[in-house]
Amino acid sequence: MIFVFFLILLMFIAAISACIFRDLISAVIASCMVSLMAAILFYLLQAPDVAMAEAAIGAALVTAIFIIAIRRTKRYEE
Amino acid sequence: MRKIISIVLLGIVALGIILSLARIPFGVSKTKVGGYYIDKGREETGAANIVTSIVVNYRAFDTLGEITVLFIAAVGLGAVLSTRKKHKREQDLEPASLVLYTGCRFLFPLILLFGAYIFIHGHLTPGGGFQGGAIVASAYLLIYLGCRGRRIPEAGTKVIESLAGLVFVVVGLLGLSFGGYFLLNFLPKGTPNVLFSAGIIPIVYIAIGFKVGSELAGIIDNLMEESR
Numbered sequence: 001m002i003f004v005f006f007l008i009l010l011m012f013i014a015a016i017s018a019c020i021f022r023d024l025i026s027a028v029i030a031s032c033m034v035s036l037m038a039a040i041l042f043y044l045l046q047a048p049d050v051a052m053a054e055a056a057i058g059a060a061l062v063t064a065i066f067i068i069a070i071r072r073t074k075r076y077e078e
Numbered sequence: 079m080r081k082i083i084s085i086v087l088l089g090i091v092a093l094g095i096i097l098s099l100a101r102i103p104f105g106v107s108k109t110k111v112g113g114y115y116i117d118k119g120r121e122e123t124g125a126a127n128i129v130t131s132i133v134v135n136y137r138a139f140d141t142l143g144e145i146t147v148l149f150i151a152a153v154g155l156g157a158v159l160s161t162r163k164k165h166k167r168e169q170d171l172e173p174a175s176l177v178l179y180t181g182c183r184f185l186f187p188l189i190l191l192f193g194a195y196i197f198i199h200g201h202l203t204p205g206g207g208f209q210g211g212a213i214v215a216s217a218y219l220l221i222y223l224g225c226r227g228r229r230i231p232e233a234g235t236k237v238i239e240s241l242a243g244l245v246f247v248v249v250g251l252l253g254l255s256f257g258g259y260f261l262l263n264f265l266p267k268g269t270p271n272v273l274f275s276a277g278i279i280p281i282v283y284i285a286i287g288f289k290v291g292s293e294l295a296g297i298i299d300n301l302m303e304e305s306r
Contacts (some may be wrong), residue, residue, distance in 0.1 A: 019085050048204035049129050052196070056212035061294060064219050068301045 004044060006012040022077050024070050032063040095274030097178050124267030124276040125201040133206065134279045134286075138261040140248060141282075145289060149243065152293040157301045174224055182224030189217035201276040207283040211290025218295040222302050230299055235292040242289035249285075 011034050018030035035058030042051035107113050115132055123131035133141055174182075196203075197210025221228055253262030261278075268275035 016085065019088075049206065049209060052205050052209040053212060056209060056216055060216040060219065061212060061298070064223070064298065065301060067127055 004041065007037050007041055007044075011041075024075055024077060025067065028070065029062055031066075032059050034057040035062070062063040117272050120270060123263060123279065124270055125279050127201055127204065127206075129204070130201045130206050130279060130283065131276075134200075134282050135263055139248070141286070141304065142261075144244065145246065145286060148293055149239070152239075152297050153160060155297055156300050159303075174226060176220070178224050182220050186217050186221055189220065190214060193217060193287070193291065197283055198280065199273070200287075201279045201284035202271060202273070207286025208290055210283075210287040211292075212294060214287070214291035215294030219298050222298060224252075229302075230295055232296070232299060235296045235299070239289050239292040239296070242285040242287075244286040244290070246282055246289070249282055252282065253278070 014030045014037065016076040018027045018034065021027040021030060035054055039051045039059065042048075042054055045048040079089065102108070114204045115128060115136065119128045119131040119136075122136040125131040125135065173179075193213035193216075195210075196205040197207045198215060200206035200210070218230060250261040253264050254260045256262060256264040261282075263277040263279070265277035265281075267277050270276075274280075
């Protein structure tokens with residue numbers, strides 16, 4: 001139970017820091033962390049299917065697509 | 079300042095969602111259909127995984143719609159990105175180091191195998207076509223990131239994608255011709271918990287796995303091509 005609350009706390013911190021970071025790569029990594037924590041939480045809630053989809057799409061593919069998009073545009077938010 | 083306002087606005091949205099969801103009891107069956115699926119799903123469809131029996135048997139038509147949405151998204155992305163000129167500047171890119179290159183080449187077949195396992199065993203273990211396809215696509219992403227210069231033939235992904243979609247629809251139409259309604263599970267169900275069981279579910283899930291995998295790999299291919 002404490003582990004779950006720790007994960008949720010990490011998720012909150014990562015989500016808020018994704019909004020705050022000026023470096024967009026860092027923001028994308030933070031949002032990737034939100035997805036990873038969500039995947040672990042889904043697994044703990046006995047939904048391994050959703051956890052797999054969240055880890056593969058939310059953490060891997062979406063992060064990669066964002067990073068590719070950032071590489072084409074600007075890295076720092078002004 | 080703008081960020082603080084956006085965080086506050088997001089907090090208000092989250093509060094609204096929490097307040098509206100708090101009234102619904104968690105983990106209690108609100109409808110009768112959920113209990114029916116849990117009780118009867120296994121004997122009616124032959125699939126040990128109840129989620130799969132719902133996704134590919136009871137609600138297979140919805141799954142066809144989902145596949146179509148993904149297909150349209152991939153086609154739209156390809157259409158938008160291919161209007162620009164593709165420039166090839168691969169020479170001035172720095173090649174990856176030997177460790178990275180070898181590591182990616184070593185991990186690639188293992189990830190591919192894992193994805194294939196997930197969608198072939200979709201009716202037995204958690205997971206299925208969508209998850210397996212996403213894992214296969216992430217294997218291709220690894221190749222794009224680690225081994226520069228290697229790429230998937232674009233025509234190949236399109237052919238696989240079209241064939242997989244065709245298999246899904248043809249299986250559905252076969253059900254229509256055998257039993258009178260679309261996507262009927264017309265094959266023998268076999269004994270549960272065996273790989274060759276559950277009628278059309280493994281066939282459809284393998285088709286979905288190939289389709290989702292090739293679509294997502296095609297999306298990555300389009301974006302990487304554009305970003306070079």
